[in-house]
Amino acid sequence: MVSPLSSWAAQNPGEAAHEDHAWIDEIEQVFLPSDHCKQCHDRHYEEWKGMREQTPDLKTFGRVDGALLHGTALTSPVFKTVLGLWLQTNPTSEEQTRCLACHAPAVTAFPQHTGNLIAQVMSEQPKQRGRRAKEQRRLEGISCSSCHMIDSVKENPTDYPAFKINTGKVLFGPYDNAEDNLVHPSKQADVYQGAQFCASCHFSKVKDVTQAELPGQILQGTICQDCHMERSTGSSTSKRGSLTRPIGRHWFQGIVIPGIMLSNRNLQAEWFPRVDIEVQKGNEAIEGKVLVRNGSLPHMFPGGDPVLKQFFVTVTVKNAEGHVLGTQQERFGLPFDKILRGPIPNPLVNGGTTRRVPFSIVVNPGQAPSYVEASLSYALIPEPDSDLLDRYLATLGSDREKDKAKEIITNYAAERLLTFRTKSF
Incomplete structure (x- = not known):
């Protein structure tokens, strides 16, 4: 069987080789380098x-790859590992483009270069030094x-990702x-002051990605940017004498470590999920329901990814x-081959x-059940089966790469406790 990682050239005829920068030049004519x-x-x-x-969580835990810094969305070793595993499930070209769309929005305008971009992600990150940097x-x-080329979102709330890019000069x-200024024309777009801008990729956070407002009376008038783009006063440019006004930070604060959540009681009360138990004790089985509740904030803890997360309800x-x-135990989330x-x-x-x-849990005769315990736990990515893992590791060229991949999978696929509840009979 030919691996997807070694057959892009055959699957994408006419694309330039990864080492040929012509495809990058073509894209950067529209999407200027930062x-x-x-x-x-x-x-x-x-x-x-x-x-x-x-942010303190980045300083303390070094979780630069935790999707807080959008500049690492394509270079994160976690993204490379997850993408590499998923590619072994033989996604179509359209599915590959859709996967990359949030990590590299330019691919929505240049879908013909999806294969080149995947090859870039899957290759080892080179060190930018000296004359070879170019x-x-x-x-x-x-x-x-x-x-900043996004000017609106799509009208269909199930069409992901929902952003619409205007590939003009504005x-x-x-x-x-x-x-x-003499550099580029600028224009206001209402979408930048609405929740739908962020929700166009982080679409698990709101009920309707086309709406500017977050649902609920408590959050009325609040948008994602209020919390995740810390406000300060200054100028958007370094030009002396330029306009001073409230501006948002561009490191996008977030929480990726549960322990940090526990230290903030206000966030814990509104955001942290909790469980309750409805239970009946029968002659042969213990039956009931676990009620998983979330506060009035718009999204489920943890993490910003809307596709990969796994949740486990264990009774x-x-x-x-x-x-x-x-x-x-019941798992909620998709395996790699269903994503x-x-x-x-x-x-x-x-x-x-x-x-x-x-x-519904059967209890053997003669046993004396005393109480039920229900827990909610999560993993940041699905756990790959052994065959899928072996196929991916076989595509990596060095033991160092393989060890790094296995470390990431072990860490991010690990089940972590969020909260639990017990109830006596």
Whole structure:
């Protein structure tokens, strides 16, 4: 069987080889490299790239690959590993383009270069040094231009990703009084002041990705940017004397470690999911429902990814001494071979809603069940089966790459406890 990682050239005739930069030149004629923007917007550039002060969770845990820095969306070793595993399930060219669309929005305008971009991701990241730096040039993922060429979102709330890119010369933003300049024309787009801008990729966070408002009375008037783009006062450019006004940070604060959530009681009360138990004790079985509840904030903890996350509802019946008499677990989430095949399922439980998960656990005669324990846990990616893992590892060229991939899979596919509840009979 020919691996997808070794057959792109055959599957994509007419595409330039990965080492040929003609395809990058073609894309960058439309999507300007971010270092062009740095000349004027140095503050936002350094925040996007992670060069300035970082959020405490990044400093403490080093989780730069945790989707907080959008500049790492294409270069993250986690993305490379997940993409490599998924490619072994033989996705179509259309599915591959759709997968890359949020990590590299330019591919929506240049779908013919999907294979080249995948080859770039799957190759080892070169070190940009000396005269060879130009030869090792790589296409950016979520660049300045790929976000600021968005002028609206699609009308169909199930069409993901939902952003619409205007490939003209205008760069869009939230302000209606942009200063004239000789670099690029600027224009206001209402979408930058609405939740639908972020939800066009992070679509598991809201009930309707076409709406600017977040649902619920508590959050009325609040949008994603209020929390995730810390506000400060200054200028969007480094030009002396330019307009000073409220501006948003471009490092996109978030929470990727559960322990940080536990230290903030306000966030914990509104955001952290919780479980309740409805249970009946029969002659032969313990039956009931686990009620998984989420607060009024718009999204499910943890993480911003709307496709890969796995949730586990586990119910255990125990006796008075704590011995397990029976257990049942239900997983919510797609395996690798189902991802982007058909409709994307709804989250386990969205903001302000309750999900009821039924259970029935048979108890042997003579046992004395005393209480039921229900837990909610999660994993950030599906756990690949051994055959899928072996096929992916076989595509990697060095033991160092293989060890890194196995470490990432072990870490990100691990089941982690979110919350639990017990109820006595």
